[in-house]
Amino acid sequence: MRRRLPPLNALRAFEAGAGHLNFTRAAEELSVTPTAISHQVRQLEEWFGLPLFKRGSRRLSLTEAGAQLYPVVAEALDRIAESACRIRGQPDRPTLTVSVTPTFGSRWLAARLGKFWIEHPEIDLRVHHSVHLVDFKRDDVDLAVRWGLGAWPGTVSERLMDAVAMPLCSPALLTGPHPLREPVDLEHHVLLHEKDRQEWTEWLIAAGLDDAPGRRGPVIDDPNSLVRAAIAGHGVFLGSVTMMNAELDSGALVAPFARAGGPEPAYFLVRPDDASPGRAAHAFREFILAETGAGE
Template sequence: MARRLPPLNSMKAFEAASRRLSFTLAAEELHVTQAAISHQVKSLEEYLQTPLFVRYPRKLELTEPGEELMHKLSKCFDEMDAAISGLLQEHNRQSLKLRMGSAFAAKWMSPRLPEFSQQYPEIDLSFNYSQVIADFDTTDVDICITFGNGEWPGLEAYPIIHLDFFPVCSPAFLHRHGEITSPHQFADLPLLHDLDYYTWTQWLLQVGADGVNPRRGSILDDSNVLMQAAIDGQGVAMCSTALVSDHLAAGHLVRLFDETFVSRWAYHLAYPSKNANNPSIIAFRDWLLTHANLEI
């Protein structure tokens, strides 16, 4: 390896002066004084121990080594510029990478996105599916939509949907196990959970079915999988309107009771505070807040 380079600024100054064949024009281009260029070029010539320019009173010409060096350095600085602006453009491109759970994407977001894309055709969206909140420092995710209390350090978060939880099952499940007329019947039925037991626990508490142990049954860890398991008759699932409404409408699932457990948590839209000025993020945020409208 062992590179040995002169001060980079001297090469930058030389390259500009050699391209423009004028210290004064180079100074203008680099937003410094002519004297600064003169110093830098002189410094480089001393480093290299060879003249790079022939100075005439009103004219500047390159020496042979100077001309050779100019071509090579121009190429290098062009490539650097390309690399840097490539990254800057990538950063400023009108595109957003969104992260959310797959069920939320499928059931709630997907049906609504055409409208966003119609309104903002210049903003490209891409997706990353996970119910875990993004680590914005180590991924290129721009916006995360996730379920939580909205208190994440360094992030700005906006609640978009509160969730109402209630038990559902398939008609086939009812046919096999008989009508479910009381919450106490859940003591003998298989329960299906999303991320944890929390929602079942709260719902049962709320309806006064303390005797039913909520910590039974499968944790599916994904809302889509949860709902599909219910549709397949594997048990009773604790679901929310936001995700389950179309299954109810289609008759794949049946709501068992009117009582709902409304969570203090909500689906939030979140992004790093430092990106709060990104126009694409602002556009998406504002559009989503309007359309979600804190619906249940």
């Protein structure tokens, strides 16, 4: 039976436009001008006899029909691309770059990545460690996991898990000449800092203490080294109970103080608010929401 298909070039332009929700960036992706995208999309809308995009001022969004069409077209084009690469003998796996905080990456994600690889062997996953905010336009990053309150402009944040930072240390520091009983006792102990993190400053101020320069301790890049230093009794670090539950359960680490009040930070899955996630990003989102229980 002869297929009644919409113009395929127009579908390609629509898919790029819907993916970016921006004709200019869609045009960059396809190496044409925005006008060409506009022409193609208009042609497709005429073929369907209804609009696929809502044209707002400086902002595009999909109509119901467009939202219905997009995942189908995106998957079809992905499958064509994969098949074409296989036929040409050039397996082209979709690449997904995820930026995570070092603690989240080493303490939580690393132990679960194997499951993702088994479920999605077709995805070439790259994990970068950073605590800095991601510029999705500039950095080559599809998704990020960040610690904080989740209010980052230009992004969509989905809460993954609570991660209130508390002072954690070896139980050995609860005894000795300067036992850790109250926050003020911290002045007799070394504060271990994670690179590029300011949590100690915020925590000390919230606890009504000075963040005196003399209180600053060593800055350690690797979160695992930081934890080992604390377990060895070399100082106190700020860590989330969620990330350290194994050490807390085993008694290697203890939380000497009750949690202070104030905002409750968490880990968030972050993506740009001006683009729909691709198939690989969608798969990772489903995976991480399921693993953290955030999707339930």
